[in-house]
Amino acid sequence: MFEVQLSAGVIEYEDTGGDGPVLVFIHGLIMDGSGWRHVVARLRTEYRCIVPTWPLGGHRKPMNEDGDLSFLGIAGLVGDFLTALDLRNVTLVQNDWGGAQLLLGTRGSDRVGRLVLTSCEAFDNYPPKPARLIVAAAKVPGGLRIVMAVLGTRLGRRGPGTWGWMSKRPVPKEVIDAWFRPATVDRDIRRDLAKYLNTVPSRAELLEIAERNAAFTGPVLIVWATEDKMMPVAHARRLAGLYPDARLVEIEDSYTLLPEDQPERLAETIGEFLAATADTSRQ
Numbered sequence: 001m002f003e004v005q006l007s008a009g010v011i012e013y014e015d016t017g018g019d020g021p022v023l024v025f026i027h028g029l030i031m032d033g034s035g036w037r038h039v040v041a042r043l044r045t046e047y048r049c050i051v052p053t054w055p056l057g058g059h060r061k062p063m064n065e066d067g068d069l070s071f072l073g074i075a076g077l078v079g080d081f082l083t084a085l086d087l088r089n090v091t092l093v094q095n096d097w098g099g100a101q102l103l104l105g106t107r108g109s110d111r112v113g114r115l116v117l118t119s120c121e122a123f124d125n126y127p128p129k130p131a132r133l134i135v136a137a138a139k140v141p142g143g144l145r146i147v148m149a150v151l152g153t154r155l156g157r158r159g160p161g162t163w164g165w166m167s168k169r170p171v172p173k174e175v176i177d178a179w180f181r182p183a184t185v186d187r188d189i190r191r192d193l194a195k196y197l198n199t200v201p202s203r204a205e206l207l208e209i210a211e212r213n214a215a216f217t218g219p220v221l222i223v224w225a226t227e228d229k230m231m232p233v234a235h236a237r238r239l240a241g242l243y244p245d246a247r248l249v250e251i252e253d254s255y256t257l258l259p260e261d262q263p264e265r266l267a268e269t270i271g272e273f274l275a276a277t278a279d280t281s282r283q
Contacts, residue, residue: 006080008067012060013052013081016044021274022087024050026078028096028120028256029127029134030057030151030193031179035095038263043271052081055192056097058179062188069195071126075102082111089113091274094120095259096166096231104216105209114277115216115243116270118223119231119256122239123210124203128230130161138197148184165229167257213242219277220246223269225254225261247273 003010014033023043027035033051040049055063055074063069068076078099082090091114092100098121103109121127127135137143150156151163157176158164171179182189201209220243224236233250240248249269254261 004081004084006077006084008069008073008077009055009063010061011052011054011077011081013050014040015051016040016047016049018044018048020047021091021278022048022050022089023091023093023274024052024078024082024087026052026092026094026097026099027054027058028056029131030183031096032058032060034175034178035257036093036259039093039259039267039270042264042267046271047274050085050087054078054097054099056196057183057189057193059189059192060182062186063192065188065191067192069192070199071196071201072102072106072199074196075099076107078103079107079109079111082109087111091116093270094118096120096256098122098126101213102209105212108215112216112218114218114274115220116223116273117220117239118258118266119225119228119236119254121231122235124206125231125235126200126206130165130230135197135200138194144183144190144194144197145187148180148190151180152184166255167260168227168253168255169261171257171260210242214244217244219273221270221273222246222248223258223266224248224250225256225258226250226252227254228256230256 002013002015025036032053036051053059088111090112093116094100095118134147137147156162222236222239224233240246251262251265258266
């Protein structure tokens with residue numbers, strides 16, 4: 001595990017190393033980089049895979065007390081991370097959280113060459129409707145502590161409208177325990193998470209940010225779970241029409257967490273896209 005100091009605090013990340021094209025991964029709320037473990041295992045021989053843990057509630061080290069962890073501030077950290085490591089012509093690969101679109105729609109980044117968007121927040125779906133209870137909880141003193149207690153129960157982890165709608169198959173207990181532990185036991189991690197949840201922009205602003213993504217002309221791969229209960233499949237088709245150079249692949253037998261439910265198929269799809277766009281991304 002490596003660390004990099006950014007303006008808002010320390011970001012931990014894994015780096016497979018190597019001279020191959022660089023992939024930087026983005027995970028979702030109350031998760032860490034291990035959500036990409038199966039996909040990275042299949043791509044690491046040909047690509048340099050960098051897997052940060054973003055400060056979205058699954059991070060182990062609290063960020064600076066005065067750090068900008070607002071909705072758009074954390075998206076900006078993605079760009080700061082690329083700059084701090086001096087990464088160029090990067091492929092951003094994301095699932096669940098919509099940080100890549102937020103970055104490109106607000107600050108832009110000439111360090112990003114390609115995008116891979118897999119079943120994720122888009123347009124005004126921040127957060128998805130079933131997850132909006134956590135936003136309401138963040139506004140109430142002690143609310144996030146109660147939410148994390150609920151997520152420690154079987155119903156909280158596999159019930160409808162909770163994490164049972166995130167993956168079709170249960171995430172291994174040791175993995176999901178690691179995701180949830182920081183925000184369960186550390187009030188400073190909950191403080192960081194609340195900063196994000198309490199600053200979701202208006203629907204109008206979210207849609208404006210989404211439309212600005214049309215300025216990104218690099219190759220874009222959109223991979224969506226046909227049975228997704230959180231991220232509408234219609235959004236995948238809207239995204240495919242938004243970017244000038246986009247292709248859409250739909251995968252069956254999966255919910256939002258494609259890296260958990262269908263890692264082999266997802267890695268294969270990403271690999272084919274990267275091979276097909278290798279020359280384009282270097283232009």
